[in-house]
Amino acid sequence: MRLRGPLHAVFAALLLATFSIRTAMAEAPPVLDRIERTDFTVSGLSSGAAMAVQLGVAHSSRVRGIGIVSGPPYLCAQGFVTRATNDCLVLGRDRLRELFGPLFGLSLFSSGERDIDVDDLVSDTRKLARQRRIDPVDGLGSQQIWEYRGQDDRVVGAKASAAQHTYFRAFGAAPRRGEPRSTPHTMPTSDPAQGSCDTRDEDYVSGCDFDAAGELLRHLRRRPNARPNAGNGRWYVLKQADFLPVGPGDAQVRRRALGFTEEARVYIPQRCNSESCQVHVALHGCKQGMSDASYRAFTDGAGYVRWAGPLKLVLLFPRVGAIEPFERGLWDSVGNPMGCWDWWGYTTPGDLYGYATREAPQMRTIINMVDHLMRSH
Structure with missing residues (x-):
């Protein structure tokens, strides 16, 4: 059956609109002539918060601010997954066994919080700086740091949060702590459409009557009186394999071995096409990059987009997925x-x-x- 008349016109318009949206989503970001070329800010949830801290410390000469939502301090794991899960988090043996196999059910791995030796973390950081493996630690003192941990968080404990503050203060920074609230291990938002503020909300973006993204972004940008808007911008994508460190072998194989998915999303407010803006890197937590639905819940629903225009931010949302045990070889029993x-x-x-x-x-x-977003390309 062929559609004729007004109905045909409506159908054609809808089809064209759908095609245009899909085409726009597939586009690479445009050249931004007035974007800041060096400095940027970064934030994240859970493991994304840990990565945000690592970026902020390792590149402290460029990272002007770090937003931390439920994350452990720098070097807390000391290179061991057992220490990461057992010393830096509050998970318990049953949860560890569920995540990483029967080894983690041994009595050696106990539930509850452990003290974190911040002096050791500070000493190791200074050593890495002397070895020039990270930027000089002088840059840490001038960074804007915002940190939050919900009182009902059963993954990252209060001791890890306290260690985070002690660590940054040791380098002269003045971290600001978000007001304590009864939220679980999630990205709190002020949007009730994001689901219940409890552990049943499995995409870890929740309606908790608290806009964590807004609080951290305003602090990092030093704009406490800024107000959000509904968002007036466009989404773009970056093919993450194009940005891997140079190395041998197929780029797609290396991408998978490092955990990266095929694409990262970029949001550019309309005003950043003509005004000076800064890049902000927003990093999802565990599980949130494993499906398109959970990743979109973070990119679209975590609250960042409505602050991008008012705070003049280009938002970059990198993405990683799962690596199954032994997927990369017999040497990798954890993945x-x-x-x-x-x-x-x-x-x-x-x-x-x-x-x-x-x-x-x-x-x-x-x-x-x-760097690709910052330079003319």
């Missing part, structure tokens, strides 16, 4: 089955601190994407 960012060393085997330095392959890939 990254929950799709977390690397904050314990699964991308740098044999180098205990490599995952947290400027040479870390995930961080180098993110920096390459940032």
Whole structure:
């Protein structure tokens, strides 16, 4: 049956609109003539918060601010997944066994919080700086730091949050702590459409009557009186394989080995086409990059987009997925089955601190994407 008359015109318009939207989503970002060429800010949730801290410390000469939502301090894992899950988090044996197999059910791995030796973390950081594996620590003192942990968080404990503050203060920074609220391990938003503010909300973006993204972005940009808007911009994509560190072999194979999915999303407010703007890197937490639905829940629903225009930010949302145990070979019995960012060393085997330095392959890939947005290309 052929459609004729007004109905045909409506159908054709809808088809054209759908095609236009899909085409726009497939576009690479345009050249932004007035974007800041060096400095940027970064934030994240959970493992994304850990990666945000790593980026902020390793590249402190460029990162002007770090937003931390439920994340452990720099170098907390010391290169061991067992220490990451057992010392830096509050998960318990049953949860560890569920995530990483029967080894983590041994009595050796206990539930509850453990003290974190911040002096050791500070000492190791200074050592990495002397070795020139990270930027000089002088840059840490001038950074804007915003950190939040919900009182009902059963993944990142209060001791890890306290260690985060002590760590940055040791370098002269003045981290600001978000007002304590009864929220679980999630990205709190002020949007009730994002789901219940409890552990049943499995995409980890929740309606908690608290706009964490807005609080952290206003602090990082030093614009406490800014107000959000509905969003007036466009989405673009970056092919993440194009930004991997140079190396042998097929780029798509290397991309998968590092956990990266095919694409990252970029949001550019309309005003950034003609006004000076800054890149902000927003990093999802574990599980959130494993499906399109959960990734979109973070990119679209976590609250960042409505602040991009008022704060003049180009938003970059890198994405990683899961690496199943033994997927990369018999040597890798753990993998990254929950799709977390690397904050314990699964991308740098044999180098205990490599995952947290400027040479870390995930961080180098993110920096390459940032630089691509900053330069005329």
